[in-house]
Amino acid sequence: MNLSPSATSQTARRQKAPLRHRLGPVLPALPMLAFLALFLVVPLAIIGKTALSDPEVSAALPQALAYAADGVPDDAGFAALVADLVEAKKAGLMRPLARRLEYGVAGGSAAVTDLARIADAELAAQDPAAIRLAVTGSNPIWSQPGIWQAIDQGAAPWSLFYLKWALGVPVKATPDGQPASDGIHDFGTIYLRTIVISLLVTGLTVVIGYPLAYVVATSSGMIGKVLIFLVLLPFWTSLLVRTMSWIVVLQKNGVMNDLLLAGGLTAEPLPLLYTRFATILAMVQIQLPFTVLPMISVMRAIPPSHVRAARSMGAGPVSAHVSVFMPQAVPGIAAGALLTFVLCLGFYLTPALVGGPGDQMVSFFIARFTNEQLNWGLASALSLVLIAGATVIALPLSRYVFRHSSGRF
Amino acid sequence: MLDRTPPDDGHVVLSSITKSYDGSTLVVRDLNLSIRKGEFLTLLGPSGSGKTTTLMMLAGFEYPSTGQITIDGAPVHTMPPEKRNIGMVFQNYALFPHMTVAENVGYGLKVRRVPRAEIDRRVGAVLETVHLSALADRRPGQLSGGQQQRVALARALVFEPSIVLMDEPLGALDKKLREHLQFEIRQIAQRYNLTVVYVTHDQYEALTMSDRIAIFNDGRVQQLGSAEEIYARPVNRFVAEFVGDNNCLKGRVTAIEGEIAHLRLQDGTVIRARATGHVQLGALSTAAIRPEALRMDAAPFAGSLAATVRDSIFCGDQIRTVVDLAGTESLVVKSAAHSAAIHPEKGQCVHVGWAWEDAWALDA
Incomplete structure (x- = not known):
């Protein structure tokens, strides 16, 4: 059999189609692409910009910056500081400056507020030595290197300050310039906790979900239909309702404790709610369908023969x-596990409602910095780290899944 | 062909088997079948006739609702498939896509904990037999349909089972390849003296390959016999119509003279046919006559019926002529294309007839 003549002519005919024709197949996807651009790419860009932008110090203290590079400056530096503050007060830049300097040095906010009270045109007109005396008199922090380091930190309108902070690099100093222990937000631990909880939940959903998916995929009769209904049932109630119901089940006088007491397994009610156990239990229940559904789809394609x-x-x-x-079935297991793992990394509501203070994940802190502390720079930087981390972990796995799914997803 | 069917030694015996999936409809009813060592037995029948279910019960994937299956006298019908030591070739081959050809073929040895070197040797030998040595490291997805079929065959042979079951193994292949593989499977079966139970719905495959054929319909074996027997001496109307082409003429039995039954057709014509056990005086009967047993002539001859040519189809080696009888019946006549017999024109009046021994008076 000689195929070559027709093969050659086919190659010859495969010239580049006009752009119009090549775009044709994509056209139906345009609304979705526009949606993605508007609600994914744009917000991501804004988050990136917010994480990197650090404008407060350079906007409020343009002259004093020049003197801040080597710790406490000479008298001229203090004169420049007061001159800047007089202008900043007029422009309403004081509050943002106070907040930003507090991020860099303990007591930075108070120092700015105290100085703002005395800084006026009259003081600015005095000679530098007198200004220095007045400034250090308003708040002794000004005579220590810490606050000047903080000013130098914010010298550029764009910086990696928030990203470093989000990555756990110590950014805050004591007034005397030593690194301050920011004991409340040990981000390293929080990331590790986020990953450990996500891995645990992923592992548990795979272990519980695999036999379930197998039965659903291989049974043809009623059993399979009922099971798939039970798997999908949670999708029909909201995440909030499901999480709240766990509170009902796990609280001190809840269903679970009643059962344990009735069964004589415990003498007094166990503290089940607001624990790591509750967090993982609720997350497993919520994530189970996400792990199971891709598994079922792959398992169904395996011939019983x-x-x-x-x-x-x-x-x-x-x-x-x-x-x-x-x-x-491995591609299905990988797809389900990947989906659940990535979704778990971003969990917020469930740990917040049924977990304890030591069970909160990265998203909780993003929400806290956004809503309570209004530290949008840090919130954005944490989001970027989360997105980058999820991508780094998920990318190789998703490449594997796509390569082995033979177009099933 | 010589009858090489081995004597009935009761190698595999299915006795009084019934099978129902839902408890009410019987897929297999009262099946009795004795399979001889070294024979090539084909289960032939339309879909839903119970042939595949029978094969699955032999393999151990289904369990009979009643009755028992024995191999060399030992009951096996409750034994799980892995204990039966029966090789099986599946429809669509069921090759493991995540294993190479060699791994697929070696699987049955690996699970039997045969030493590595021994596995390699036996896999190599069986791949040689099916002419696939060069493709041992490929994955099934990289093979053609015919090559996949050979892997499936090699896989069923490698652990040297005495019985091999095949479930429509050639169904997915084109005609040329199918004919080639039919021949190869026969060769291998003979070389290894295998007992083969082969399921197909392709009657030509059944006729060319089998020592014996069991015709299945409606959960029962309708007829069991050699290809020649089945073709030349159908026991009932289903077999007559299912195997090969047959002309069926329905009529009432007006007389039985020894072996000859007289049937009066609807239009009053009386024809003669060989009487079988189904024939009862006064009852309806169907006479089955092979198209090649019909004689057609321009002039009337003894026992001939007048007919009009409706159509004449040239099929290369033969000519098939459809003729309408006086009543509503019509017949198909096959005649060799090169013969000097008449080449009828459409609308021409002809006369057709047959020797009474060639017509079988069967059930209505």
Whole structure:
């Protein structure tokens, strides 16, 4: 059989189609692409900008910056500081400056407020030595290197200050210039906790979900239909309702404790709510469908004859399952696990409602810095770290899933 | 062909088997089948006739609702498939996509904990047999349909089972390849003296490959016999119509003279056919006559019926002529294309007839 003549002519005909034709297949996806651009790319860009922008110090203290590079400056530096503050007061830049300097040095906010009270045109007109005396008199922090380091830190309108902070680099100093322990937000621990909880939940949903997916995928009758209904049921109630119901179940006088007491398994009610246990339990329940559904879809495509063939060749039911069925189900397991893991990394509501203070994940702190402390720079930087981390972890795995899914997703 | 069917030694015996999936409809009813060592037995029937269910019960993937299956006298019908030591070739092959050809073929040895070196040797040998040695490291997805079929065959042979089951193994292949593989499977079966139970709905495959054929319909074996028997001596109307082409003429039995039954057709014509056990005086009967057993002539001859040519189709080696009888019936006549017999024109009046021994008076 000679195929070459037709093959050659086919290659010859495959010239580049006009742009109009090549765009054709994409056209129906345009609304979705526009949506993505508007509600994913734009917000991401804004988050990135917010995380990197650090304008307060350079806007409020343009002259004093020049003197801040080497710790406490000479008299001229103090004169420049007061001159800047007089202008900043007029422009209303005091509050942002106070907040920003507090991020860099303990007591920075008070120092700015105290100085603002005395800084006026009259003081600015005095000679530098007198100004210095007045400034250090308003708040002794001004005579220490810490606050000048903080000013130098914010010298540029764009900086990695918030990103460093979000990555756990100590950014805050004591007034005398030593690194201050920011004991409340140990971000390293928080990231680790986020990853550990996500891995645990992912692992548990895979372990619980695999047999479930197997039964759903391989049973043809009522059992499969009922099980898939039960798997999908949680999708029909809101996340909030499901999480709240865990509170009902797990609280001190809740269903679970009643059962434990009735069964004589415990003498007094156990503290189940606001624990790591509650957090993981609720998250597993919420994530189970996400892990199970891709598994079912992949398992359904495995012909039952494969396991039968293995059995006919002498493999027992378990051995046939492990050596023939399971390897073919791996892309589904990976897809489900990936989906759940990535979703878990961003969990906020459930740990916040049923977890304790030591169970909060990164998203909780993003929300806290956004809503309570109004530190949008840090919130944005934390978001960027979360997105980058999720991408780094998920990318190799999702490449694997896509390569082995043979177009099922 | 010589009858090489081995004597009935009761190698595999299915006795009084019934099978129902839902408890009310019987997929297999009262099946009795004795399979001989080394024979090539084909289960032939339309879909839903119970042939695949029977195969699945032999393999151990389904369990009979009643009755028992024995291999060399030992009951096996409750044994799980992995204990039966029966090789199986599946429809669509069921090759493991995540394993290479060699791993697929070696699977049955690996689960039997055969030493590595021994596995390699036996896999190599069986791949040689099916002409696939060069493709041992490929994955099934990289093979053609015919090559996949050979892997499936090699996989079923490698652990040297005495019985091999095949479930429509050639169904997905094109005609040329199918014919080639039919021949190869026969060769291998003979070389290894395998007992093969082969399921197909392709009657030509059944006729060319089998020592014996069991015709299935409606959960029962309708007829069991060699290809020649099944073709030349159908026991009932279903077999007559299912295997090969047959002309069926329905009529009432007006007389039985020894082996000859007289049937009066609807238009009053009386024809003669060989009487079978189904024939009862006064009852309806169907006479089945093979198209090639019909003789057609321009002039009337003894026992011939007048007919009009409706159509004549040239099929290369033969000519098929459709003729309408006086009543509502019509017949298909097959004649060799090169013969000197008449080449009828459409609308021409002809006369057709047959020897009474070639017509079988069967159930209505």
